[in-house]
Amino acid sequence: MPSGNVPEVGFLARDTARGLIGRVVDRQAGRVWLRPVGGGREWDVRQEDVEPVSVSEILRPFVAEANRRSWEGR
Template identity: 60%
Template sequence: MTHASEDPRPRSLAVDIGSTARDTARERVGRVMAYEGGRMWLRPLGGGCEWAASPEDVEPVTLSESLGPLVAEANRRSTEPR
Protein backbone atom coordinates (compact mmCIF):
# COMPACT_ATOMS: atom_id res chain seq x y z
CA MET A 1 0.00 0.00 0.00
CA THR A 2 1.28 3.47 -0.87
CA HIS A 3 1.16 5.98 1.96
CA ALA A 4 0.47 9.67 1.29
CA SER A 5 4.08 10.56 2.06
CA GLU A 6 5.24 7.94 -0.49
CA ASP A 7 2.77 8.87 -3.23
CA PRO A 8 4.67 8.54 -6.54
CA ARG A 9 2.26 10.76 -8.47
CA PRO A 10 3.21 14.29 -9.45
CA ARG A 11 1.46 16.72 -7.12
CA SER A 12 -0.37 18.30 -10.06
CA LEU A 13 -1.97 14.97 -11.05
CA ALA A 14 -5.52 14.59 -9.79
CA VAL A 15 -6.26 11.03 -10.89
CA ASP A 16 -6.87 8.63 -8.02
CA ILE A 17 -6.67 4.84 -8.04
CA GLY A 18 -10.10 3.50 -8.96
CA SER A 19 -11.07 6.55 -10.99
CA THR A 20 -11.63 6.63 -14.73
CA ALA A 21 -8.98 8.30 -16.85
CA ARG A 22 -7.89 8.82 -20.45
CA ASP A 23 -4.46 7.88 -21.74
CA THR A 24 -4.01 10.69 -24.28
CA ALA A 25 -0.98 9.00 -25.88
CA ARG A 26 -3.06 5.94 -26.81
CA GLU A 27 -6.52 7.56 -26.89
CA ARG A 28 -7.82 4.87 -24.54
CA VAL A 29 -10.04 5.15 -21.48
CA GLY A 30 -9.57 2.91 -18.48
CA ARG A 31 -9.74 2.56 -14.72
CA VAL A 32 -6.59 3.52 -12.81
CA MET A 33 -5.42 0.36 -11.07
CA ALA A 34 -2.03 1.33 -9.63
CA TYR A 35 0.97 3.63 -9.62
CA GLU A 36 4.21 1.69 -9.86
CA GLY A 37 7.69 2.49 -11.08
CA GLY A 38 6.75 5.99 -12.15
CA ARG A 39 3.99 4.64 -14.40
CA MET A 40 0.22 4.46 -14.09
CA TRP A 41 -1.49 1.15 -14.77
CA LEU A 42 -4.92 1.31 -16.38
CA ARG A 43 -7.40 -1.44 -17.24
CA PRO A 44 -10.06 -1.14 -19.96
CA LEU A 45 -13.48 -0.38 -18.48
CA GLY A 46 -14.95 -3.55 -19.98
CA GLY A 47 -12.12 -5.65 -18.55
CA GLY A 48 -9.00 -6.93 -20.19
CA CYS A 49 -5.25 -6.52 -19.93
CA GLU A 50 -3.81 -3.57 -18.08
CA TRP A 51 -1.44 -1.18 -19.81
CA ALA A 52 1.18 1.21 -18.49
CA ALA A 53 0.99 4.91 -19.17
CA SER A 54 3.13 7.90 -18.37
CA PRO A 55 1.39 10.04 -15.71
CA GLU A 56 1.88 13.09 -17.94
CA ASP A 57 -0.31 11.42 -20.59
CA VAL A 58 -3.21 10.61 -18.26
CA GLU A 59 -6.13 12.91 -17.51
CA PRO A 60 -9.37 12.39 -15.58
CA VAL A 61 -12.60 11.96 -17.52
CA THR A 62 -16.13 12.96 -16.63
CA LEU A 63 -18.82 10.41 -15.87
CA SER A 64 -20.51 11.02 -19.22
CA GLU A 65 -17.19 10.45 -21.05
CA SER A 66 -16.62 7.18 -19.21
CA LEU A 67 -20.04 5.78 -20.12
CA GLY A 68 -19.24 5.52 -23.85
CA PRO A 69 -16.73 2.66 -23.57
CA LEU A 70 -18.96 0.83 -21.07
CA VAL A 71 -21.96 1.01 -23.41
CA ALA A 72 -19.81 -0.12 -26.36
CA GLU A 73 -18.58 -3.13 -24.36
CA ALA A 74 -22.13 -4.04 -23.29
CA ASN A 75 -23.29 -3.80 -26.90
CA ARG A 76 -20.40 -6.00 -28.07
CA ARG A 77 -21.19 -8.64 -25.47
CA SER A 78 -24.90 -8.63 -26.36
CA THR A 79 -24.09 -9.76 -29.90
CA GLU A 80 -21.89 -12.70 -28.86
CA PRO A 81 -23.36 -16.18 -29.14
CA ARG A 82 -24.34 -17.67 -25.81
Protein backbone atom coordinates in the same frame (compact mmCIF):
# COMPACT_ATOMS: atom_id res chain seq x y z
CA MET B 1 1.13 16.40 -15.24
CA PRO B 2 1.62 16.83 -11.51
CA SER B 3 0.84 13.69 -9.55
CA GLY B 4 -2.04 15.53 -7.85
CA ASN B 5 -3.94 15.54 -11.18
CA VAL B 6 -3.60 11.80 -11.79
CA PRO B 7 -6.83 10.03 -10.82
CA GLU B 8 -6.71 7.79 -7.77
CA VAL B 9 -6.79 4.00 -7.98
CA GLY B 10 -10.30 2.88 -8.94
CA PHE B 11 -11.16 5.97 -10.99
CA LEU B 12 -11.34 6.21 -14.77
CA ALA B 13 -8.61 7.97 -16.72
CA ARG B 14 -7.69 8.65 -20.35
CA ASP B 15 -4.40 7.53 -21.82
CA THR B 16 -3.82 10.53 -24.08
CA ALA B 17 -0.96 8.80 -25.91
CA ARG B 18 -3.22 5.96 -27.10
CA GLY B 19 -6.64 7.61 -26.88
CA LEU B 20 -7.93 4.88 -24.57
CA ILE B 21 -9.92 5.03 -21.33
CA GLY B 22 -9.22 2.66 -18.47
CA ARG B 23 -9.59 2.21 -14.73
CA VAL B 24 -6.52 3.17 -12.67
CA VAL B 25 -5.21 0.04 -10.94
CA ASP B 26 -1.82 1.30 -9.73
CA ARG B 27 0.47 4.36 -9.66
CA GLN B 28 4.22 4.08 -9.11
CA ALA B 29 7.43 5.86 -10.06
CA GLY B 30 5.85 8.21 -12.60
CA ARG B 31 3.84 5.43 -14.29
CA VAL B 32 0.11 4.69 -14.15
CA TRP B 33 -1.39 1.25 -14.80
CA LEU B 34 -4.80 1.19 -16.47
CA ARG B 35 -7.18 -1.70 -17.14
CA PRO B 36 -9.88 -1.58 -19.84
CA VAL B 37 -13.31 -0.75 -18.40
CA GLY B 38 -14.82 -4.00 -19.69
CA GLY B 39 -11.92 -6.01 -18.30
CA GLY B 40 -8.81 -7.29 -19.97
CA ARG B 41 -5.08 -6.88 -19.81
CA GLU B 42 -3.76 -3.78 -18.10
CA TRP B 43 -1.20 -1.46 -19.63
CA ASP B 44 1.08 1.21 -18.25
CA VAL B 45 1.50 4.78 -19.37
CA ARG B 46 3.60 7.74 -18.34
CA GLN B 47 1.96 9.86 -15.67
CA GLU B 48 2.20 12.86 -18.02
CA ASP B 49 -0.02 11.05 -20.54
CA VAL B 50 -2.93 10.46 -18.15
CA GLU B 51 -5.89 12.75 -17.53
CA PRO B 52 -9.12 12.39 -15.57
CA VAL B 53 -12.30 11.43 -17.41
CA SER B 54 -15.39 13.57 -16.75
CA VAL B 55 -18.73 12.11 -15.76
CA SER B 56 -20.28 13.35 -19.02
CA GLU B 57 -17.65 11.46 -21.01
CA ILE B 58 -18.43 8.29 -19.07
CA LEU B 59 -22.18 8.64 -19.61
CA ARG B 60 -22.08 9.78 -23.26
CA PRO B 61 -22.07 6.31 -24.91
CA PHE B 62 -24.84 5.07 -22.60
CA VAL B 63 -27.04 8.10 -23.33
CA ALA B 64 -26.41 7.74 -27.07
CA GLU B 65 -27.47 4.08 -26.94
CA ALA B 66 -30.60 4.92 -24.94
CA ASN B 67 -31.49 7.65 -27.44
CA ARG B 68 -30.94 5.29 -30.37
CA ARG B 69 -33.23 2.69 -28.82
CA SER B 70 -35.93 5.25 -28.09
CA TRP B 71 -35.99 6.29 -31.76
CA GLU B 72 -36.13 2.73 -33.10
CA GLY B 73 -39.71 2.22 -31.93
CA ARG B 74 -41.09 5.33 -33.65
